[in-house]
Amino acid sequence: MVRPESSDIGERSDAVAALRRQGEGIALSRTVALVGLMGAGKTTVGRRLAQALQLPFADADDAIVEAAGRPIADIFAERGECEFRRGERNVIARLLAGPVHVLATGGGAFIDPDTRALMKERAISIWLKAPLDVLMKRVTKRDHRPLLKEDDPQAVMQRLINERYPIYAEADITIETGAGPHNSAVTSILTALRSHQVNP
Numbered sequence: 001m002v003r004p005e006s007s008d009i010g011e012r013s014d015a016v017a018a019l020r021r022q023g024e025g026i027a028l029s030r031t032v033a034l035v036g037l038m039g040a041g042k043t044t045v046g047r048r049l050a051q052a053l054q055l056p057f058a059d060a061d062d063a064i065v066e067a068a069g070r071p072i073a074d075i076f077a078e079r080g081e082c083e084f085r086r087g088e089r090n091v092i093a094r095l096l097a098g099p100v101h102v103l104a105t106g107g108g109a110f111i112d113p114d115t116r117a118l119m120k121e122r123a124i125s126i127w128l129k130a131p132l133d134v135l136m137k138r139v140t141k142r143d144h145r146p147l148l149k150e151d152d153p154q155a156v157m158q159r160l161i162n163e164r165y166p167i168y169a170e171a172d173i174t175i176e177t178g179a180g181p182h183n184s185a186v187t188s189i190l191t192a193l194r195s196h197q198v199n200p
C-alpha cells in the first residue's frame, strides 16, 4: 500500500492541491473499493482519488502479481482463472484487514461471491461504469489483459457487460464515467462520497 506521489498520476502539484481541496472534509471509516470492467479507470482514477482523500492507495492486481511473483497473464495461463480468483480473494481480504485506503480491484473481483461479500462487509464499493465504446478505446491501447486476448475482444467485453452489470449494480455507489478526463470521475466520486457520509 502506498501514498501516491504526484508523479505517479502525472498531475502537477497545483492540480494535486486542487484535488486535495475537493476531498477536504470527507473522513472515511472504511476503505473505498473501486469495481467495474477492465478500462473503467479503477487504477488510474483510484490513484487520483487517493490523492484527493489523502489516503494510501493499493491496486489488487499489482498486489497479486507481487504475491505470486509473476504477471497475471502467466497466472491465468499456468494455473487457470479459478486459482487466480482464489489468490485475488486472499489478497483483497488482507488489504481490507489493513488501514483505510483507496483500493482498485481487478475487474472480476466483485463478481466472485466470496470476495464480493467481503467487500460489502468491510468497504464502500464504487462501480465505475463506462460505455462499451469508451472501454474499448482504453483497453486496446495495451494487450496485457488475458481475458481480452481473443479474436474479438469487443464481443468478450459485451458478454462481460451482460453477465457482470447486474452484479456490479450491487455496489454501494455507481458513478457513470464517460470519455471525460480522470479528474471528472474523481469529482463525481467525491460528491457521491459526501452524500454517502450523510445517508450511508
Ligand SMILES: Nc1ncnc2c1ncn2[C@@H]1O[C@H](COP(=O)(O)OP(=O)(O)OP(=O)(O)O)[C@@H](O)[C@H]1O
Residues within 6 Å of the ligand: 036, 037, 038, 039, 040, 041, 042, 043, 044, 045, 061, 104, 105, 106, 107, 138, 139, 141, 145, 177, 178, 179, 180, 181, 182, 183, 185
Ligand atoms: N475517466 C477516465 N478518463 C480518461 N482516461 C481514462 C479514464 N479512466 C481510465 N482511463 C484510461 O484508460 C486506460 C485504462 O484505465 P485503468 O487501467 O485505470 O483501468 P482499470 O479499470 O484499472 O482496468 P483493469 O481492470 O484492466 O485493471 C488507461 O490508459 C487510463 O489512463
Ligand SMILES: O=C(O)C1=C[C@@H](O)[C@@H](O)[C@H](O)C1
Residues within 6 Å of the ligand: 037, 038, 061, 072, 105, 106, 107, 108, 109, 145, 146, 147
Ligand atoms: O475482468 C477481469 O476478470 C480481470 C480484470 C483485470 O483487472 C485482472 O484482474 C484480470 O485480468 C481479470
Ligand SMILES: [Mg+2]
Residues within 6 Å of the ligand: 042, 043, 044, 059, 061, 104, 105, 106
Ligand atoms: Mg486496474
